[in-house]
Amino acid sequence: MSIAIIGAGVGGLTAALSLHAAGRDDILLLEAAREIRDVGVGINLPPHAVRELSELGLGDVLEKAGVPTKELAYYDPKGRLIWAEPRGLDAGYKWPQYSIYRGTLQRLLVEAVRERLGPSSIRIAQRVTGVSTADDNKVVIAAIDQAAADRPVSYTADVAICADGIRSPARDSLYGSVTPLASNGWVMYRGVTKTAPFLSGRSMVIIGDETQRVVVYPIADGVLNWLLVRPKDATRAESELGNWNLPVSTSAIAEFVKDYRFDWLDVHHLVASSSESYEYPMADINPLPRWVFGRCALLGDAAHAMYPFGSNGASQAILDARVLAYELATAATVDDALRGYETQRRPVASEVQLANRRQAGDVMARVSALARSGAHGDAATELQDVERRYKQLAGFDVDALNTRKSWSVLTASR
16 A cells, blocks of 8 residues: 655654554655755653654654653743643653754654655655545645656555645645634744753743743753743734744844843843744644545644644644554554544544643633732642643543553554
């Protein structure tokens, strides 16, 4: 069975590795970029994502490249602790939680795909414009070969996995219309800074309230990743939704946190010392009514683009990939496999999308109101309850994850 994967991001690459581990070797990845480079800033991988990557044999390289998160702590805008909890191994998980450069993670996945599936398994500069199903149930993929003077090309496969991002042309061709992007009017600013460690040296902190929040965590020795979210400045021009790499003035961003100077972390200095900063107008898509169209299946942001709260955008794509590969290896037919994949993953990911919208709005409003009134204990209880419910929803409740059956497919069972 031939499988085409559209998009060589975290979801598409994990799907390729998962399918290969489940016994598939006729796999081709089509990537629109002309070259695959280390881009982006930091990414956090909770234990449910780390489990899946570890079961694909990537545990050792993640351990070398990532920083294991020890704790998550919430602080109010004056730097006073509201609540903290252990994370990863310190919280009783069988797998760590890692923070890592996004570009490094993608490079590790690319290297693993090329080593296991062959150097020609990823075809770059192939901008897919649409997918359709032929009379013989083959999937036809229309693309533009950007390395050959934008020559139109086509590919055929038995199954197509559409993992081409929030603006997915493959998804839009299946739906017959452009999927609108939704925005809450907030902007995320991001950067990395070379500096000394803070707190435990492996802490992840969230500082602020419902009007502005800063998240900081280490992604390498001597490197801190920071991000700041706040409502869009009404005087600024509209920015492109869904674009992660819009450069912005670092000094302008530092002004937003000029009062965030604490004895345990000088956030203003951290941001001002960053050599580069990027803005990302917050965007997601509404939960989709279907992910599977014949032999075509949506995966990752193409299926469930969500606001980047809860460290679950890439993690949910990784779970998609693992479930899809497991179903294709164990279901009686391809159609049964794709239906099983959608049945398991679409309701869960849709609820995570909606939960991330709530985290962006009413959750922090309630917590912040309690903290401002001096009721830090009640604010801590609220946060603890929100985190507990979110872990259960997103698939990384400690007991459930530690005891859940593996999605790995043993050779003997194939």
